[in-house]
Amino acid sequence: MNADAFWSNGARDPGLFRFTVKCDRAMNAKIEKAARAAGISASSFVQNFFEKILDQPAVMASAEEIAETRREIETARSCGITVSMLRIHRAMKDGASERGTFADGVGVIAEATGLPPSSIRVMMSKLVTAGLIRRLKSAARGTTGIYHVFSIGDDR
Known part of the structure; x- marks a missing residue:
């Protein structure tokens, strides 16, 4: 996380830092x-x-969880996507048919990943651009979209 000195009344106060967090419109x-x-x-x-987040007892991650997170970061980086996009891809891959067709709605992905639906829609478009999924049928009123989900490393 980037921490830049906070400017107050034009004077730099080296004792204060500003952190930036990102969220979607819904959040x-x-x-x-x-x-x-x-x-x-x-x-x-x-x-x-x-100010309250550090008041909670720290939950230490296991060595396995840390290793899995590192693998996710490396995999996402190698594909040119974010870890959240990788998790969406995996949720779609897990929910896809044997032929790689995913026809469930964004709600299924949101439940599997814990990400908000509005973010998922944006990231799915980026996964299409990255060539990791292909839109076969766009979502229409009352229906879900249908996608082909490629395995990472497949020829596209």
Whole structure:
């Protein structure tokens, strides 16, 4: 995570750092709604959360979990995609037929990955661009899209 010194009233304070977090529109809307309900700004709401995250006891990852995460990072990097995109690809691959056809909705992927549906749709488009999935039929009103999911390393 990048930490840059925070500028306050034009003077640099080396004791403060600014962190940037990214979220999609749906998450931003949830944060803003919760902040309004609490009667504070969204920035203050996130700051309050940030100040509390280290109050929770740290959960140490096992050596196996760390190794799996490293493998995911390396695999994603080798494909030119993010780890979240790799997880979406894997969820689609796991849900695909023997012929590689995935016909479930975004909700199935969201449940498998824990990612918000709006992010999944964007990342699926990027997976199409990366050549890891191919759209066979676009989603239409009341129906799900159909995709062919390539195995990583397949000729496309």
